[in-house]
Amino acid sequence: MKFQGLAAGAAAAFTLLSTSSAFAVTEISWWHAMTGANNEVVEQLSKEFNESQGDYKIVPVFKGTYPETLNAGIAAFRAKQPPAIMQVFDVGTGVMMAAEGAVKPVAEILSMGGGTFDKSQYLPGIVAYYSKPDGTMLSFPYNSSSPILYYNKDIFEKAGLDVNNPPKTWPEVWEAARKIKTSGAASCGYTSTWLTWIHLENFASWNDLQYATHENGLADTNVELKFNSPIFVKHFQEIADLAKDGVFRYGGRTSEAKQIFLAGECGIFTESSGGLGDIVKSGMNYGIGQLPYEPDAKGAPQNTTPGGASLWVFGGKSDEEYKGVAEFFKFLSKTDIQARLHQVSGYLPVTLAAYEETKKSGFYDKNPGRETPILQMMGKAPTENSKGVRLVNLPQVRDIQNEEFEKMLAGEQTAQQALDNAVQRGNAAIQQALGN
Structure with a gap:
C-alpha cells in the first residue's frame, strides 16, 4: 500500500500502517x-x-x-x-x-x-x-x-412405459420418444441440451469412435476432424427425422432445452449431470438413466468424458x-x-x-441413479477415442457444428450434408487458428 502526502512523524505513520494492515x-x-x-x-x-x-x-x-x-x-x-x-x-x-x-x-x-x-x-x-x-x-x-439421461416418470406412466426401466440405447430412446408423442402423454418425446457435447463428443467417446486424429487433439494440435463417418450420419439423421415429426424438440445450442423438460413438455431429456440441481428443485417426479449408447458400435459403452x-x-x-x-x-x-x-x-x-x-x-443407495455419471466415466480405461476432445479453437468449431445442425433440423439439408460441411469448415478453421 502506498501512502502519499503524509506529513506525520514516523510514529504516526507506523500507527496508520499497523491499523490498515x-x-x-x-x-x-x-x-x-x-x-x-x-x-x-x-x-x-x-x-x-x-x-x-x-x-x-x-x-x-x-x-x-x-x-x-x-x-x-x-x-x-x-x-x-x-x-x-x-x-x-x-x-x-x-x-x-x-x-x-x-x-x-x-x-x-x-x-x-x-x-x-x-x-x-x-x-x-x-x-x-x-x-x-x-x-x-x-x-x-x-x-x-458427465452427460446422463433424465426422464419424467409421470409422463412415462401416461405413455405406458416402464417408469423403472429408462431406455439404454439410442434406438430405445427413439421408440420411447415416439410413444410419448403419439400417446399424447406429452407434446414432445425427447429434447437435449448441448448437441455438440452430448451427440458428437460424448457420442464418440461413449461408443469408442474417432472424433478427430491425434487422440482428438490431446496428442497434437494439428488435427483433422473425422466425425462424418456413417455411424455419426445415421445418428444425426435419426434426430432430424424425429424433429420433422415433432418428436424431438430443439431448445438451443447450450442449456436452453432444460426449460422445455422442466415445463413438462418433453418426457426424455439428455443433459449434464450438473443440471440435476434445478430438476430436483422443480419438484418433478424424475428418474435418471445412463447416457444411451449405439448398439451397432463394437466398443459401446466405453466411457464418457x-x-x-x-x-x-x-x-x-x-x-x-x-x-x-x-x-x-x-x-x-x-x-x-x-x-x-x-x-x-x-x-x-x-x-x-x-x-x-x-x-x-449410503447416499447412492438412497438416491438411485446418482452414481451413474461417475460409473460412466470410470467404468473402463480410456482409449485413444475416449480421452476427450481438445482443439485450439473448439468453441469456434462448436459454433460451426451448431450452424450446420440447425440447418439440418430446419429441413434445409441432410445429416450427411451437415456433418460433411461441419468437418470441412471445422478443419479449415483449425488450420487458420494454427496459422497454417
Whole structure:
C-alpha cells in the first residue's frame, strides 16, 4: 500500500500502517457461469470461505453462459483487467492452454500458498483432461460433469412405459420418444441440451469412435476432424427425422432445452449431470438413466468424458492474491466440501475421497441413479477415442457444428450434408487458428 502526502512523524505513520494492515482484506474476483441452484452453491461456498478466515475475500461475479464468460475473460485479459479466477468450461481448455503467459498453472499457485497438488487424489479422467501432455496440471477441477439421461416418470406412466426401466440405447430412446408423442402423454418425446457435447463428443467417446486424429487433439494440435463417418450420419439423421415429426424438440445450442423438460413438455431429456440441481428443485417426479449408447458400435459403452468446468488463474496478480487463491483452492479440496458439492449439484466428486465418503454414507443407495455419471466415466480405461476432445479453437468449431445442425433440423439439408460441411469448415478453421 502506498501512502502519499503524509506529513506525520514516523510514529504516526507506523500507527496508520499497523491499523490498515490489521483490517486489510485482499479481494479475489471469481468470474463464473453458474445459474439457478448452481449459482446458489457458488454464493454459499464463497460465503463459507470468507467466514472461515479474515485475510481474503472471494467475490463471485456471474458473467453469463459458459461461452460468454470465456469471451469476457479474453476481453478482460486484453484490456489488462482480468479477474484472479475464471471458471472455464471444458471446451475452452484448448483456448486457455494456447494462451501462454496469460495463466498460471494450479500447481504453481498452490506452491505459492505452501501446498501441493496431489493428482493421485483426483478422479483420473478429470486430471488427464486438464493437464498438459507432460502431466503439468493447469487448472483446478471445480464442477466436472458427465452427460446422463433424465426422464419424467409421470409422463412415462401416461405413455405406458416402464417408469423403472429408462431406455439404454439410442434406438430405445427413439421408440420411447415416439410413444410419448403419439400417446399424447406429452407434446414432445425427447429434447437435449448441448448437441455438440452430448451427440458428437460424448457420442464418440461413449461408443469408442474417432472424433478427430491425434487422440482428438490431446496428442497434437494439428488435427483433422473425422466425425462424418456413417455411424455419426445415421445418428444425426435419426434426430432430424424425429424433429420433422415433432418428436424431438430443439431448445438451443447450450442449456436452453432444460426449460422445455422442466415445463413438462418433453418426457426424455439428455443433459449434464450438473443440471440435476434445478430438476430436483422443480419438484418433478424424475428418474435418471445412463447416457444411451449405439448398439451397432463394437466398443459401446466405453466411457464418457468430463464436461463442466475448471478454475483458471490469470497471470499479473500480486503474490498476496495468489496466496489467497491457493487458500481458496485448498478449501474447495476438502473432502466434506467436495462431497457436499457433488450431492447438492449433481456434479462429479472430483476427489476420490469425496466419492468414497459419499458412497460410505449410503447416499447412492438412497438416491438411485446418482452414481451413474461417475460409473460412466470410470467404468473402463480410456482409449485413444475416449480421452476427450481438445482443439485450439473448439468453441469456434462448436459454433460451426451448431450452424450446420440447425440447418439440418430446419429441413434445409441432410445429416450427411451437415456433418460433411461441419468437418470441412471445422478443419479449415483449425488450420487458420494454427496459422497454417
